Amino acid sequence: MTGDRAAGRVLRRGALPDVTYDVCVVGAGVVGSAIARELARHPGPRIAVVDAADDVGEGTSKANTAILHTGFDAVPGSLEARLVREGQRLLAAYAAESGIPVEPVGALLVAWDDEQLAALPGLLEKAVRNGYDAARLIGPDEVRAREPHLGPGALGALDVPGESIICPWTTTLAYATQAVRSGVDLLLGCRVERIDAAEGLHVLRTGRGVVRARYLVNAAGLHADTVDRMLGRDDFGVTPRRGQLLVFDKLARGLVRHILLPVPTALGKGVLVAPTVYGNVLLGPTAEDLDDKTATGSTEEGIAGLREKGRRILPALLDEEVTAVYAGLRAATEHEDYRISAHKEQRCVTVGGIRSTGLTASLALAEHVAGLLGDVGLDLKDAGEPDPVRMPAIGEAFPRPYQRADLIAADPAYGAVVCHCERVTRGEIRDALASTVPPVSLDGLRRRTRARGGRCQGFFCGAEVRALLEGGEGPVSR
Amino acid sequence: MSVERFVDVLVVGAGPAGLATAAGLAAAGVGEVEVVERDQEAGGAPRHCPNRGFGRFGTTGPQYAERCVTAAVNAGAVLRTGVSVTGWASPLTLDATSPRGLERITARAVVLATGARERPRAARLVAGTRPAGVFTTGELQRSFHRHGQHIGTRAVVVGAEPVSFAALDTLRQAGVEVAALVTGHPRHQAPRARAADARLRHGVPLLTDATVTELLGRGRLSGVLLRHRDGRTARLACDTVVFTGEFVPDHELARRGGLTMDPGTRGPAVDSAFRTAHRGVFAVGNVLHAVEPARTAAHEGSLASAAVLRHLLDGDWPPAAVPVRVTPPLAWAAPNRLTVDEPDDGFTLRVTEFVPSPRLTVTQDGRELFRARRRRPAVPNRPFRVPGQWTGRVDPRGGAVLIALSAGRG
CATH class of the missing domain: 3.50.50.60 (FAD/NAD(P)-binding domain)
Structure with missing residues (x-):
């Protein structure tokens, strides 16, 4: 058990602790956080996670399509295929135990032309080779019956009932919360600038001082190639592939029942339309290879292109209000598979090329990486289970606090709705601000509670939410 | 329970x-x-x-x-x-x-x-980054008047309808310099005195036929990209943008x-x-x-x-109603259902563009119910009233009543 170990610290500014860590994980995304949580199951090692951003999951982990994949379309036999398959099972169980919003809505790969229709049997066969037996081909009538708002012209579909939607933010936060409670130090706002080797230690020079560690895990996502080069390795390069997405208002949720996936063909991959666990509808992503790892802006062309494609799939969707436009960068490499490698002489493991499947694979990736760290000499024994964590109920498939008479009776703050579009209560905002890994920005607070995430984008509640975040004064009179 | x-x-x-x-x-x-x-x-x-x-x-x-x-x-x-x-x-x-x-x-x-x-920025599909410093008038007013929060130093105001000028007032009180008002229409849509006051007394430029196409900056807004109807583009430096109107x-x-x-x-x-x-x-x-x-x-x-x-x-x-529909450049009419036993208070219309010397026709199933002309233009974001004396001639079993507006001569 790790419950009796002192909790770690979440440090966002000031001097870094003068500690020599056993393991330093570079990157507090979903993968880095999962690895830290996994390593913290062992009572021995002192662990730090460092990240340049001021919150967990601020890179690729926060801006993806939020799908818990079955891995039916992975490259059979690849490491990715195995880790996605195992990770899906692990994460589904973990989500249920931790209150991470998940909805097993299933996916339909809808064919809109003959070429796409012809590709479906091959995808079915691939699913079987990936050990996924529940997929089946369905005809246009069944497609229409199951998705009555679909645009005209659907020729058939591959039905993949095991695909789910999940909250990517809560997942990362749950891992980080458990890691910190199990003794991991989370060092945020700490950009790694250089890594030196000295007397059996990695000496990481960061913007806020030095972090020393015997073992190092490179889970730096988009920047994994840069961190690898600091270690003197040059095994792969990360090409950021931008995906722009539109989020539609909750009033659109009734238009779609499944994740509507595009059928990949030689002509490229289309866009998906998917519900979210918060009750919105996603449309996207684009796929643009870029050079700039900070280019997370959306573009006029990107938005227009998505709307054009979305209009064909679900025409009524376009009449609904857009509540967010965002862009994420996937950490694509020149290689087909994940780039995970252990280096005994350097006491380090690189976890590179984790693309959009990283969320699904995260727990299996963490087990895999822990195994590799053991192989290169880290002493990992007496694994226990971390104390369970219960995450805030921000998904619509389960009762939200504003719907629970018992919660409100015990604490009226759960009946005081602050953000009306998303029905976020004062109690939930207070809890987020007092949590193990609290938010420091409006965006961080939104990812934890949904506050300001709705159709009005703060028209009604923006000022009050900001006041609560800044912990300050109530209304002033003028 | x-x-x-x-x-x-x-x-x-x-x-x-x-x-x-x-x-x-x-x-x-x-x-x-x-x-x-x-x-x-x-x-x-x-x-x-x-x-x-x-x-x-x-x-x-x-x-x-x-x-x-x-x-x-x-x-x-x-x-x-x-x-x-x-x-x-x-x-x-x-x-x-x-x-x-x-x-x-x-x-x-x-x-x-x-x-x-x-409508906030996202609903208007404005591209770019997602920095702080992006407001609607509603959020701006509550932030400043109710919570006394810091707003910014230099703002661009999107829109030139009456509420946009209310946003200008709040920005001025909050000590925020206003770089420009930006409207996609060829003119502002506010009372003349209000617009003249902003331009002449407070020196706020009004950029017409222009739209904000992209927000720039990480963390905090650093500027906006503008595009004029003729295709020219420009960059305006600001740390605050207020999306006004488009209710x-x-x-x-x-x-x-x-x-x-x-x-x-x-x-x-x-x-x-x-x-x-x-x-x-x-x-x-x-x-x-x-x-x-x-x-x-x-x-x-x-x-x-x-x-x-x-x-x-x-x-x-009322067991049934005849719907009232409009055609462009009309955006809507209210009320928009006709029932038999109702009082006659007329209708409010909204246009999407300036219509000089507007000519109005009301028809049902091709039959003309009403026709009128106005000397004053119809202005977007401002009410345009139509009397309702024709409602008695509506066939309660007929199709939708259609209100149309077109530009007259002069």
Whole structure:
């Protein structure tokens, strides 16, 4: 058990602790956080996670399509295929135990032309080779019956009932919360600038001082190639592939029942339309290879292109209000598979090329990486289970606090709705601000509670939410 | 468990329209008239507009809001704030959440007075990064006037309709320099004196035929990209941008209740007695027409109270209605259902572009019901009124009534 170990610290500014860590994980995304949580199951090692951003999951982990994949379309036999398959099972169980919003809505790969229709049997066969037996081909009538708002012209579909939607933010936060409670130090706002080797230690020079560690895990996502080069390795390069997405208002949720996936063909991959666990509808992503790892802006062309494609799939969707436009960068490499490698002489493991499947694979990736760290000499024994964590109920498939008479009776703050579009209560905002890994920005607070995430984008509640975040004064009179 | 309650009339929303409806009903002796408001304070949008012009003798927004509240309470209406209506349990029963718990409130008549909001950046599909410093007028006013928060140093205001100039006032009071007002229209849409004051006395440039296409900056806004109608582009440095106007009805409750919606206004479709397609459910104020001035909303409220009272007495509800539709450049008409026994108060129209010397025609199934010309142009974001004397000639079994507007000569 790790419950009796002192909790770690979440440090966002000031001097870094003068500690020599056993393991330093570079990157507090979903993968880095999962690895830290996994390593913290062992009572021995002192662990730090460092990240340049001021919150967990601020890179690729926060801006993806939020799908818990079955891995039916992975490259059979690849490491990715195995880790996605195992990770899906692990994460589904973990989500249920931790209150991470998940909805097993299933996916339909809808064919809109003959070429796409012809590709479906091959995808079915691939699913079987990936050990996924529940997929089946369905005809246009069944497609229409199951998705009555679909645009005209659907020729058939591959039905993949095991695909789910999940909250990517809560997942990362749950891992980080458990890691910190199990003794991991989370060092945020700490950009790694250089890594030196000295007397059996990695000496990481960061913007806020030095972090020393015997073992190092490179889970730096988009920047994994840069961190690898600091270690003197040059095994792969990360090409950021931008995906722009539109989020539609909750009033659109009734238009779609499944994740509507595009059928990949030689002509490229289309866009998906998917519900979210918060009750919105996603449309996207684009796929643009870029050079700039900070280019997370959306573009006029990107938005227009998505709307054009979305209009064909679900025409009524376009009449609904857009509540967010965002862009994420996937950490694509020149290689087909994940780039995970252990280096005994350097006491380090690189976890590179984790693309959009990283969320699904995260727990299996963490087990895999822990195994590799053991192989290169880290002493990992007496694994226990971390104390369970219960995450805030921000998904619509389960009762939200504003719907629970018992919660409100015990604490009226759960009946005081602050953000009306998303029905976020004062109690939930207070809890987020007092949590193990609290938010420091409006965006961080939104990812934890949904506050300001709705159709009005703060028209009604923006000022009050900001006041609560800044912990300050109530209304002033003028 | 929910607490079950029964009232005679439940009004959702304590802005000028809802409060005036409640005041009228309570004054007429209707037993239990309850107004629920999700905000902590009643009074609606005027509370956040400290500028004058909400009534005669220079009434400010907060004064006007206070007056609406006092009138409703003095008349005997029950006003409850901090109560969020979250959905419908049945056609005249609503679920609500408040710090006191969950309630299920059934009424003999329900009045939706949920108001309107400005469309924020995301809904306008403005590309770019997602930095801090992006506001709507509503958020700006609450941030500064209510919470005293720091706003920024240099702002671009998107829009040049009346509310945009209210945003200018707030920015000026907050010590924010305004780089420009930007409108996609060829002219501003505010009263002339208001626009002249901004330009001449405060030196705020008005950029017409231009749109903000992209936001720049990480962490904090650093500027916006503009595109002129002729294709030229420019970059304006600023740390604050305020998206003003482009009001849309807050129609969630109406839609969740399955009410027939008007495709133009995007609010519930109503006749001129504020009756929706559902028996016993009324709608009033800016949820019907985003937006009209507070005084218009309050005036509707008093008209609506008479209509609700009539329904409580005789129980009548029109069995069918003829929809009113518009064609471009008209955006919408309100009211937008015609029923037989209604009073004749005319219609409010909205155009999407300036229309000089407008010629108006009203037809049903190709038959002309009304024709009129105006000397003054129709202006986007401003009301354009049409009298309703032709409604008696509408065939209640015919097709939709069509209102069209075109530019005349001169």
